[in-house]
Amino acid sequence: MFERFTDRARRVIVLAQDTAREMGHQQIKPEHLLVALSEGEGAAANVMAQSGVDAMALRDKVAKRFESRASAKKLNKVPFSPEAKKAMELSLRSALELGHNYIGTEHLFFGVQREAERRSEPLDELLGVSASDVHDRALQIVGGVRPVAAMRSPALHTAMSAASRQAGGAKMTTGHLLAAMTADPDSQAFKALAALGISAEAVIAALAQVPLGETSDATPSAHSISFTIGETTTFISDPDVVAALRRLNSDELRKVIKKAIGPFSPDQAAG
Numbered sequence: 001m002f003e004r005f006t007d008r009a010r011r012v013i014v015l016a017q018d019t020a021r022e023m024g025h026q027q028i029k030p031e032h033l034l035v036a037l038s039e040g041e042g043a044a045a046n047v048m049a050q051s052g053v054d055a056m057a058l059r060d061k062v063a064k065r066f067e068s069r070a071s072a073k074k075l076n077k078v079p080f081s082p083e084a085k086k087a088m089e090l091s092l093r094s095a096l097e098l099g100h101n102y103i104g105t106e107h108l109f110f111g112v113q114r115e116a117e118r119r120s121e122p123l124d125e126l127l128g129v130s131a132s133d134v135h136d137r138a139l140q141i142v143g144g145v146r147p148v149a150a151m152r153s154p155a156l157h158t159a160m161s162a163a164s165r166q167a168g169g170a171k172m173t174t175g176h177l178l179a180a181m182t183a184d185p186d187s188q189a190f191k192a193l194a195a196l197g198i199s200a201e202a203v204i205a206a207l208a209q210v211p212l213g214e215t216s217d218a219t220p221s222a223h224s225i226s227f228t229i230g231e232t233t234t235f236i237s238d239p240d241v242v243a244a245l246r247r248l249n250s251d252e253l254r255k256v257i258k259k260a261i262g263p264f265s266p267d268q269a270a271g
Contacts, residue, residue: 004102009105012033027079028080032084034126043138043142047141048134051133051137052128091108101255109138120167122164175212
């Protein structure tokens with residue numbers, strides 16, 4: 001994966017390791033990547049600054065988030081946490097979805113943002129600004145896509161924050177969001193339900209009767225992709241990467257594999 005990183009993205013990884021070491025943290029977390037992105041060079045640093053992210057304030061928040069140990073400041077190489085590895089995997093997915101064959105600082109930001117949302121821990125509080133705003137600005141630059149004005153209404157923004165708190169450490173579901181929306185008597189959703197004669201209490205009671213495992217909110221079972229080149233078989237089980245790869249046609253998939261492991265003959269590959 002690191003072969004796909006641009007020089008600026010690679011420098012962000014080095015900076016993230018230096019940041020974790022300086023703070024006395026034993027692992028590189030997604031938060032250290034975020035600090036490095038804000039203090040580095042490239043599209044991510046630019047859009048974060050344009051969105052109003054205070055890099056120094058962000059660094060202070062991250063420094064206080066994890067325990068600092070003197071021994072960690074002496075580590076030659078700080079290991080990546082599982083969350084940081086996941087964020088980098090998701091940056092690959094973001095790049096593939098945009099049709100890019102490289103991973104830049106903007107893709108790293110997308111990956112950190114997705115990983116945080118996966119844990120129901122939006123980056124808004126940490127950044128001090130809307131993570132969606134940073135995302136939209138970055139997407140406009142690298143993907144040529146115009147951000148949609150008012151991506152979230154004030155009521156929806158409040159509801160999503162409340163839903164995240166309700167979920168706690170678990171994944172946020174549509175049930176959490178629906179319950180949060182019904183808590184605001186001035187929201188469009190609440191008024192529509194009231195017009196149908198459905199109270200907030202009835203919604204909460206109904207949600208409690210629906211088994212999560214029988215809905216699309218349940219975590220899907222892991223799927224994998226395998227391919228064989230010569231005598232070597234490679235298995236990819238990360239669901240996000242698998243989903244991104246499944247969207248590629250044969251030629252696009254060959255280009256991805258060639259970029260990752262080098263040239264090969266089509267008749268060598270199977271699976």
